[in-house]
Structures are given as structure tokens and as C-alpha cells.
Amino acid sequence: MKTSRRSFLAASAGTAAFSILPSPTVFARDKSATDEELNRAATRPVLDRNPFKEPVIIESIELLRKGKEHFVRVRSKDGAEGISVDDGRMNILHPILNRQVIPVFIGKDARDLEELLWEVYRHDSNYKLQGLPFWVPVALVEFAILDLLGRIANKPLGELLGGVIRKTMPFYVASGRRDTTPEQEIDYLKSLVEETGAKGIKYRVGGRMSRNADAMPGRTDKLIPLTRKTFGDKFAIHADANSSYDDPKQAIRVGRMLEDIKAEFFEEPCPFDNFDTTRQVTDALKIPIALGEQESSHWRFQAQIRDRVADIAQPDLYYYGGLIRSIRVARMAELRDMPTTPHLSGGFGFVYSAHFASCVPNIGPWQEYKQGVKTYGQWFNPPMRIVDGALTVPEGPGVGIADPKEILKGADVVKE
Structure with missing residues (x-):
């Protein structure tokens, strides 16, 4: 050695x-x-839950397409939103995202994100899909939820x-x-x-x-x-x-x-x-x-x-x-x-x-x-x-995008 x-x-x-x-x-x-x-x-816990005193219930998660870009948008029951941006693979992986990943998070408390990452792996034998085709969709949902939480707490992701x-x-x-x-x-x-x-x-x-x-x-x-x-x-x-x-x-x-x-x-x-x-x-x-x-x-x-x-x-x-x-x-x-x-x-x-x-x-x-x-x-x-x-490094809350609504203007929902 x-x-x-x-x-x-x-x-x-x-x-x-x-x-x-x-x-x-x-x-x-x-x-x-x-x-x-x-x-x-x-x-050891990674996500700091201290800024969130009340549950942050996830009401909806959608895959959106605008031109060649795909986005995931998550909304809480209180009206907060977060988004993530794809790395170019959702044109082929969107069925896994929509059918196997998104349903696990709906109605759940976003503060429990770490546990949800384990639950989505177990759900409906998703572990049999182990690899990039499964974990890229999970990453997009995680990024969007973290953006949501960062915007609620008014903190960048690093905090x-x-x-x-x-x-x-x-x-x-x-x-x-x-x-x-x-x-x-x-x-x-x-x-x-x-x-x-x-x-x-x-x-x-x-x-x-x-x-x-x-x-x-x-x-x-x-x-x-x-x-x-x-x-x-x-x-x-x-x-x-x-x-x-x-x-x-x-x-x-x-x-x-x-x-x-x-x-x-x-x-x-x-x-x-x-x-x-x-x-x-x-x-x-x-x-x-x-x-x-x-x-x-x-x-x-x-x-x-x-x-x-x-x-x-x-x-x-x-x-x-x-x-x-x-x-x-x-x-x-x-x-x-x-x-x-x-x-x-x-x-x-x-x-x-x-x-x-x-x-x-x-x-x-x-x-x-x-x-x-x-x-x-x-x-x-x-x-x-x-x-x-x-x-x-972006300084704004969440991932730091200044105006997500403007970025998503004209985007279409991808269902299947």
C-alpha cells in the first residue's frame, strides 16, 4: 500500500x-x-427541520415542458411552490416520474423528505428499478421540494x-x-x-x-x-x-x-x-x-x-x-x-x-x-x-431562481 x-x-x-x-x-x-x-x-439527519414549525403538506407535483426543457413543480396546500430543472432525460423517463415517484409524495409532509426518499425506493417494488432511470426522477422531486422549503424559510439550499x-x-x-x-x-x-x-x-x-x-x-x-x-x-x-x-x-x-x-x-x-x-x-x-x-x-x-x-x-x-x-x-x-x-x-x-x-x-x-x-x-x-x-453560488431562497413563474410561463403539463 x-x-x-x-x-x-x-x-x-x-x-x-x-x-x-x-x-x-x-x-x-x-x-x-x-x-x-x-x-x-x-x-445523521441532513435536512434542517427547525425553520418549519408547522407541517408543509404537498398538494401537487407536476412535470412541465417548455421547449426542450422539463421542469418539476411542487405545490403545498398553503400555496407555496418550488421547482426543479431536468438534466435532459425526462423525455424518456417521464412515465417513471409520473407513475412510480410522484404519487408517493402527494399528501405527505415535506419536512419528512429524508424518510420519503426511502419510502419511494420501497414503494411498489421501485427498488427493482435501481439505477439512473429511477433516481433521476427522484432527484427532480427532491430538488423541487428543497426549493419549496427554502422559499418558505427564506433560506438558500445550503442553509x-x-x-x-x-x-x-x-x-x-x-x-x-x-x-x-x-x-x-x-x-x-x-x-x-x-x-x-x-x-x-x-x-x-x-x-x-x-x-x-x-x-x-x-x-x-x-x-x-x-x-x-x-x-x-x-x-x-x-x-x-x-x-x-x-x-x-x-x-x-x-x-x-x-x-x-x-x-x-x-x-x-x-x-x-x-x-x-x-x-x-x-x-x-x-x-x-x-x-x-x-x-x-x-x-x-x-x-x-x-x-x-x-x-x-x-x-x-x-x-x-x-x-x-x-x-x-x-x-x-x-x-x-x-x-x-x-x-x-x-x-x-x-x-x-x-x-x-x-x-x-x-x-x-x-x-x-x-x-x-x-x-x-x-x-x-x-x-x-x-x-x-x-x-x-445563488443567494436567493431555495435554489435561487428569481421569478419561477416567469420561467414556467407557457409550459405544458406532461401527464404520460
């Missing part, structure tokens, strides 16, 4: 002091946690989920391309940095669940050193293999190249559900390994953390079922001195990532971003902005 690894926690302890040097403090990997300790951390400890979110900008030559990818990454002011990047290596094949011959081997040469020594570089390497030896070889350029982390090097090969890579490398984007099971996340399958927990706030479940992952990871850096599936998700970053201590120094401010930034008052490579 190796004894040193880049420490994301040291960089993320403050509210604004994030180093951009590619040599974070190293730390020992021998901090262990038992299942009993992990269970205790995960089962309801542990307390706001930072008001900006330093980010890396992510490329999602593999159709580029190394030179073309460099040009594309430069354009992303120029547009966003990012001080970090993430690009894709390998071929994406490709059984060890590269996206094009020699692309990865040439791209990795070229990124450091192009962006300089003080730029934060991340790489995502998207489960490219069935053979851990291949993943380790690529990881060594990333170590040579002092990259920040290596994401999902091996098939995401093969913990054995991923741990071989983790144990062989010094660069932190990130894993968790595809995870939907609390117990598998707990095993991943307990057994140190990877170094960074990476739930997707949509795929994993929302903020509350993801905060539970972060609490478990903290016991093993591991950061939790959410995966971003795109669209409006960066807003939920910002709220997560506002209240979770162990997030790591950089969060993922995919240019959402130009589409959604003006929905907020004050507008979300990029300042010195960091996103401002």
Missing part, C-alpha cells in the same frame, strides 16, 4: 483560498472507517443542508469530446478556457467503454503531455477515461503519464462496476482515482469508500437521487479523508453542484462546469457569475 496521495481536503478547507498549483499536499491513505462508523455518519460555508465554487471546464485529434482538442480546450476564465480543464482519454482501445490511434499518448505543455505548470488538469480500460495494466500506464504531468485526478479508468480492477489501479498509482458517476446504490458507495476502491467519491447529483443522498456519501467519505467531487451531467446541474459546494466541507479544490451560466445565469438575482475562475 502506498502512503502518499494528493490531498484535496487541505485545499478545500477554506471558503475562498484554493491553490492552483499542481502539487497539493500529500496525505496518508491509511485512515480507515468501519461499517458502523460509516453507517452512523450516513444516517437547509448543513449551513453555507463558501459562496464561490472554483471549477474546471470539461470537454466532452473524443472526435478530435490531439491538436484539435487543444484548440477546443483553449476556446473553453477563453470563454469561461477557467483555471482548470478536464478532457477525455481512451475510447469510452472501449475494451482498451483509444478513440483514435495514439490520441491519448500525445494529448496528455501536450496539455501540460500548452497550459503551463500552474494549470489544473484532470482526465476522464469513461471506463475505457478493462486491462488495469493499460489504465496504470495512462495513469503514469498523468502523474508525469502532475494531473489532479484520473476519473473512471476501468469499467465503473468492476471494483477489483479499479482498486488495482488505485493501489498502483499516486494520482487520485475518481469514481462514482454511475453509482446508484448507497451500499456500493459505502463499500467503495470503506475499501478505498478509489480516492475521490463522485456521485452525480441527478443520477444518484439528489442532494441529500449525495451529502450522505460525502459524510462517509470524510471519515476516510476522501473528497466528494460531484460529477456533472450537464444542463442546469451546475446550479445544484454550486449549492452542494456551498455546504459540504470536503469537496476538493475543483468542481466540474460545462458553460451553464450563459444559458441560466440570468435566472438568478443577482445573476450567477464567474469571478476569477469560480462560480458564485
Whole structure:
């Protein structure tokens, strides 16, 4: 077992002091946690119920569509409203939302949200739908209920989920391309940095669940050193293999190249559900390994953390079922001195990532971003902005959208 690894926690302890040097403090990997300790951390209440003295009974939940966007709107019997914004999958997942998820919440007290997340999992054998198709609809309902509660309490989401400890979110900008030559990818990454002011990047290596094949011959081997040469020594570089390497030896070889350029982390090097090969890579490398984007099971996340399958927990706030479940992952990871850096599936998700970053201590120094401010930034008052490579966290109540009724004007209800 190796004894040193880049420490994301040291960089993320403050509210604004994030180093951009590619040599974070190293730390020992021998901090262990038992299942009993992990269970205790995960089962502590997340939602602060104190601002709500009376029941908040949910009267209706609706899926709405406006253009290409889908929204969930929740209303209480007292007339309060909250909304959430889809990540682009409700065009195929709406039957699960409408038939299997929404009915569980109607007539229930929104203050019992944490227990309702368990009840919806059990309802009508929904656990047999375990995975993204089930948990994305649940996340949309959770986000909308949290928005409702935040508006009632006149508090941003972070205040309801542990307390706001930072008001900006330093980010890396992510490329999602593999159709580029190394030179073309460099040009594309430069354009992303120029547009966003990012001080970090993430690009894709390998071929994406490709059984060890590269996206094009020699692309990865040439791209990795070229990124450091192009962006300089003080730029934060991340790489995502998207489960490219069935053979851990291949993943380790690529990881060594990333170590040579002092990259920040290596994401999902091996098939995401093969913990054995991923741990071989983790144990062989010094660069932190990130894993968790595809995870939907609390117990598998707990095993991943307990057994140190990877170094960074990476739930997707949509795929994993929302903020509350993801905060539970972060609490478990903290016991093993591991950061939790959410995966971003795109669209409006960066807003939920910002709220997560506002209240979770162990997030790591950089969060993922995919240019959402130009589409959604003006929905907020004050507008979300990029300042010195960091996103401002919305300050308004709930998720912070200034005028939800205006956003939803002209939207149609989706029943089936």
C-alpha cells in the first residue's frame, strides 16, 4: 500500500483560498472507517427541520415542458411552490416520474423528505428499478421540494443542508469530446478556457467503454503531455477515461503519464462496476482515482469508500437521487479523508453542484462546469457569475431562481 496521495481536503478547507498549483499536499491513505462508523455518519439527519414549525403538506407535483426543457413543480396546500430543472432525460423517463415517484409524495409532509426518499425506493417494488432511470426522477422531486422549503424559510439550499460555508465554487471546464485529434482538442480546450476564465480543464482519454482501445490511434499518448505543455505548470488538469480500460495494466500506464504531468485526478479508468480492477489501479498509482458517476446504490458507495476502491467519491447529483443522498456519501467519505467531487451531467446541474459546494466541507479544490451560466445565469438575482475562475453560488431562497413563474410561463403539463 502506498502512503502518499494528493490531498484535496487541505485545499478545500477554506471558503475562498484554493491553490492552483499542481502539487497539493500529500496525505496518508491509511485512515480507515468501519461499517458502523460509516453507517452512523450516513444516517445523521441532513435536512434542517427547525425553520418549519408547522407541517408543509404537498398538494401537487407536476412535470412541465417548455421547449426542450422539463421542469418539476411542487405545490403545498398553503400555496407555496418550488421547482426543479431536468438534466435532459425526462423525455424518456417521464412515465417513471409520473407513475412510480410522484404519487408517493402527494399528501405527505415535506419536512419528512429524508424518510420519503426511502419510502419511494420501497414503494411498489421501485427498488427493482435501481439505477439512473429511477433516481433521476427522484432527484427532480427532491430538488423541487428543497426549493419549496427554502422559499418558505427564506433560506438558500445550503442553509437547509448543513449551513453555507463558501459562496464561490472554483471549477474546471470539461470537454466532452473524443472526435478530435490531439491538436484539435487543444484548440477546443483553449476556446473553453477563453470563454469561461477557467483555471482548470478536464478532457477525455481512451475510447469510452472501449475494451482498451483509444478513440483514435495514439490520441491519448500525445494529448496528455501536450496539455501540460500548452497550459503551463500552474494549470489544473484532470482526465476522464469513461471506463475505457478493462486491462488495469493499460489504465496504470495512462495513469503514469498523468502523474508525469502532475494531473489532479484520473476519473473512471476501468469499467465503473468492476471494483477489483479499479482498486488495482488505485493501489498502483499516486494520482487520485475518481469514481462514482454511475453509482446508484448507497451500499456500493459505502463499500467503495470503506475499501478505498478509489480516492475521490463522485456521485452525480441527478443520477444518484439528489442532494441529500449525495451529502450522505460525502459524510462517509470524510471519515476516510476522501473528497466528494460531484460529477456533472450537464444542463442546469451546475446550479445544484454550486449549492452542494456551498455546504459540504470536503469537496476538493475543483468542481466540474460545462458553460451553464450563459444559458441560466440570468435566472438568478443577482445573476450567477464567474469571478476569477469560480462560480458564485445563488443567494436567493431555495435554489435561487428569481421569478419561477416567469420561467414556467407557457409550459405544458406532461401527464404520460
